[in-house]
Amino acid sequence: xxxxxxxxxxxxxxxxxxxxxxxxxxxxxxxxxxxxxxxxxxxxxxxx
Amino acid sequence: xxxxxxxxxxxxxxxxxxxxxxxxxxxxxxxxxxxxxxxxxxxxxxxxxxxxxxxxxxxxxxxxxxxxxxxxxxxxxxxxxxxxxxxxxxxxxxxxxxxxxxxxxxxxxxxxxxxxxxxxxxxxxxxxxxxxxxxxxxxxxxxxxxxxxxxxxxxxxxxxxxxxxxxxxxxxxxxxxxxxxxxxxxxxxxxxxxxxxxxxxxxxxxxxxxxxxxxxxxxxxxxxxxxxxxxxxxxxxxxxxxxxxxxxxxxxxxxxxxxxxxxxxxxxxxxxxxxxxxxxxxxxxxxxxxxxxxxxxxxxxxxxxxxxxxxxxxxxxxxxxxxxxxxxxxxxxxxxxxxxxxxxxxxxxxxxxxxxxxxxxxxxxxxxxxxxxxxxxxxxxxxxxxxxxxxxxxxxxxxxxxxxxxxxxxxxxxxxxxxxxxxxxxxxxxxxxxxxxxxxxxxxxxxxxxxxxxxxx
Numbered sequence: 267x268x269x270x271x272x273x274x275x276x277x278x279x280x281x282x283x284x285x286x287x288x289x290x291x292x293x294x295x296x297x298x299x300x301x302x303x304x305x306x307x308x309x310x311x312x313x314x
Numbered sequence: 315x316x317x318x319x320x321x322x323x324x325x326x327x328x329x330x331x332x333x334x335x336x337x338x339x340x341x342x343x344x345x346x347x348x349x350x351x352x353x354x355x356x357x358x359x360x361x362x363x364x365x366x367x368x369x370x371x372x373x374x375x376x377x378x379x380x381x382x383x384x385x386x387x388x389x390x391x392x393x394x395x396x397x398x399x400x401x402x403x404x405x406x407x408x409x410x411x412x413x414x415x416x417x418x419x420x421x422x423x424x425x426x427x428x429x430x431x432x433x434x435x436x437x438x439x440x441x442x443x444x445x446x447x448x449x450x451x452x453x454x455x456x457x458x459x460x461x462x463x464x465x466x467x468x469x470x471x472x473x474x475x476x477x478x479x480x481x482x483x484x485x486x487x488x489x490x491x492x493x494x495x496x497x498x499x500x501x502x503x504x505x506x507x508x509x510x511x512x513x514x515x516x517x518x519x520x521x522x523x524x525x526x527x528x529x530x531x532x533x534x535x536x537x538x539x540x541x542x543x544x545x546x547x548x549x550x551x552x553x554x555x556x557x558x559x560x561x562x563x564x565x566x567x568x569x570x571x572x573x574x575x576x577x578x579x580x581x582x583x584x585x586x587x588x589x590x591x592x593x594x595x596x597x598x599x600x601x602x603x604x605x606x607x608x609x610x611x612x613x614x615x616x617x618x619x620x621x622x623x624x625x626x627x628x629x630x631x632x633x634x635x636x637x638x639x640x641x642x643x644x645x646x647x648x649x650x651x652x653x654x655x656x657x658x659x660x661x662x663x664x665x666x667x668x669x670x671x672x673x674x675x676x677x678x679x680x681x682x683x684x685x686x687x688x689x690x691x692x693x694x695x696x697x698x699x700x701x702x703x704x705x706x707x708x709x710x711x712x713x714x715x716x717x718x719x720x721x722x723x724x725x726x727x728x729x730x731x732x733x734x735x736x737x738x739x740x741x742x743x744x745x746x747x748x749x750x751x752x753x754x755x756x757x758x759x760x761x762x763x764x765x766x767x768x769x770x771x
Contacts, residue, residue, distance in 0.1 A: 269339040269377040272389065273759075273766055274647035278333035278656070278723060279388070282399055285652025289461045291497075292410035292666040293659075293726075294678060304659055304726035305755075306644035307651050310461065 287311045316391060317720035318346055321760045322626065324767075327390070328759065330720045334389035335647055337763050341369040342377035353385035400657050400711045403664070404703050407457030410661065412668040412679045413448055415440045415478055416469035421503050421545060424536045425571060425599045425607060427680060431469040433670070434683035439474040440671035444693065445481040448669045451692040453492050465499045467668075467679055472506035475514075482518050501525065501569075503537070504549035512556045521565040524553045528570050528582020528596070535575060536607065554590055566593055567641060573599040573607035577616045580624050587638060595641035598750055600732055611746060618753050625757040629764045643758040645724070659726035663689065663705025677705055680731030705730070705740075713741045715748075725751045 289310040315330040318338075325343035327336045338346070348361040357378040365374055384390040417438050419431025431437070449464070456462055464485065466478050478500070485496045500515060501523040515522050526549055527533040534544020553568065560566055568591040572579040579596055586594050598617070601608045609617065624640065631637055658665065663677030670682055673693040681687040690696035710716040710727045728751065732744040 267380045267383075269342040269373070270380045270384065271337045271766075271770075272384070273335040273337065273762055274333070276333055276648045276650070277388070278331065278653045279392070279395060281333075281651075282396060282653035286399075286654035288406065288409060288459055288665065290651060290655055291461075291463060292661050294412070294465075294662070294666065304656055305650055305724040306641065306646070306758075307655070308646070309649050309651055309655075311652065 284313065285309075285311065287313075315351070315394070315718070315720055316346070318343065319756055321756055322622070322629075322764065324760055324763045326756075326759055326763055328720060329384075329390050329392055330723065331394045331396070332389050332392040333647070333650075333723065334384070334392075335759055335762070336384065336390070337767075339373075339377060341365070341373045342381060344368065345374065345377055345381060349381070349391075351391045353382050353391065355382070396653055396657060397711050399654060400707075400709050403658055403709065404706045406658070406661075406665050406706060407459045408452060408455040408665055408667055409459040409461065410463040410465075410666040411448060411452050412465045412467050412666070413440070413445060413481070414468060414668060414670050414679065414682060415445065415466045415471045415481075416474040417671050418473055419468060419470040419503070420473065420505050420539065421470065422538055422540055422542075423503075424538070425573060425601055425605075427600060428469065429683070433469075435670075438671045440477055442477045442480050444669070444671060444673045445477055446484055447673060447692040447695075449481065449485045449488065451669075451675075451695060453488060453494060454695070455697070456494065460493065461495050461497060463497045463499065465501065467501050470503055470506070471500050472502050472511060475506070475511055479514060497521075499523065503545065504552050505545060507549075507552040507556060512552075512559060515556065516560045516564065519564075521567070522556070522560075523595075524549075524556070524566060524568045524591075526550070526553065526568055526570060526586075527572070528576065528579065529585045532576045532582055533570075536571075536573065550589060557591060567595045567639075568593065569595040569597070569641075571599050572596055572609075573601075574609060574613060575607055577613060577620060580620055580627060583624065583640070584627075592638035593641075594638060597642070598747075600729075600736075600747075602736075603746075609746060609750075614746070614749055614753075617750065621753055621757050625761055629761055632761075632765055633768055642754045643761060645755070645758045645762065647759075647762060653723065656723040656726050657709050657711075659709055660729065662730055663708075664702055677701070678731055680729070680735070708740055713743060715743050719748075721748075721752050721755055724755050 293304050317328045325338040417432050422430045497520040499521040503525045530546040533546040598609045603610050668676045668679040673691045675690040676682045689698045710722040716722045716727050728743045730740040734740045736744045
């Protein structure tokens with residue numbers, strides 16, 4: 267493509283079917299505690 | 315649904331439901347003004363007529379074809395298919411626990427949401443028996459989850475460090491028999507750090523949060539001892555020692571709070587870097603807007619300007635090979651959390667609970683002390699399952715203002731405690747927090763675009 271550059275290959279919809287293992291960190295257990303951010307957490311599912 | 319914005323010379327288009335992120339040329343970006351969740355086979359001629367005085371027709375038709383291709387691939391205007399998953403979030407195991415090991419503190423930070431450490435109740439330390447029961451409770455309610463998280467929090471956890479050590483030893487003794495992996499974290503103000511507890515923290519804690527607000531004058535204005543004096547001079551060398559000794563594969567964060575007093579918080583971030591810290595989290599103070607240090611709606615343009623300056627500073631540093639982590643700009647566009655995690659949000663009251671020194675269970679550390687939100691007690695192994703279900707169903711689909719928000723799969727509905735405290739309803743997003751979060755996301759994605767641009771040139 268010449269007019270559009272896509273930054274990522276991931277598709278959230280695929281992750282919905284393979285995801286949900288629940289092994290990742292709760293967001294407030296990191297460096298947060300007052301303002302929730304979820305998208306910066308790491309995925310810990312080796313099968314994804 | 316898409317979100318489009320221009321920042322720092324980049325036209326960025328985020329497709330909410332697929333998670334795709336694109337950089338558009340000016341012509342392709344202009345075309346989006348004529349589309350509304352649908353991309354017909356052929357470009358509308360009135361659109362070509364309107365835009366051909368700004369772009370040549372060949373470029374416009376080429377741009378439209380590329381937009382159409384993304385649309386067909388499900389990477390633009392993709393549909394929201396997740397609502398059925400949101401109904402399946404009840405019954406999740408509990409896997410994370412905030413252990414309020416100390417409801418006492420040796421600081422009296424003026425903005426403290428924990429009422430200067432006592433959470434509005436009596437000052438007390440958690441007895442080991444309560445901590446032991448909390449660990450037992452967590453294992454018993456964790457189902458098949460392998461990774462369990464325990465954050466030692468307060469108040470100041472180092473005031474009760476013997477119990478921290480005994481609790482870690484007890485939990486470790488249960489890992490093999492129960493096939494669990496405990497991840498401990500601690501949040502400390504640093505005053506009581508010494509060689510012994512630094513070594514213990516660096517050995518046992520997968521992450522440690524070091525509270526400091528940046529420059530000495532900023533830190534010492536609000537982070538004060540009981541006699542009103544600031545703590546900067548005492549904590550800085552201790553934090554530096556901890557970080558210097560910390561294994562490189564283990565996280566830490568210096569964590570600061572910015573308030574109306576330091577809207578120029580980029581200078582505090584630069585100060586952290588000067589002190590040798592490069593894992594950084596700086597969050598806006600959460601407080602009643604009537605307080606003189608509160609971030610108010612009128613401050614947002616200035617805060618946004620500072621986030622923009624921080625973004626450019628981070629890009630410039632990264633290009634020189636001197637990048638650093640800023641917690642709220644971290645976003646992994648490829649291997650970030652799955653959609654289910656994004657639906658679960660912060661998980662408070664569902665997968666995540668807080669436990670007080672008396673063993674009371676609350677949905678999270680910010681609900682502690684509000685008795686109407688008490689969920690049970692670890693000593694008698696009680697848990698209000700109805701309240702747990704209520705929190706399980708607290709997600710972007712049950713929050714009307716989140717349902718149609720482009721950022722819903724990034725912030726996942728925000729902080730329920732803030733929603734309750736400042737908007738009166740866990741389902742009503744805290745307006746200022748929302749605006750700040752959206753701005754941070756725009757900056758975070760723009761940084762990705764800028765660095766990708768650098769890699770490809």
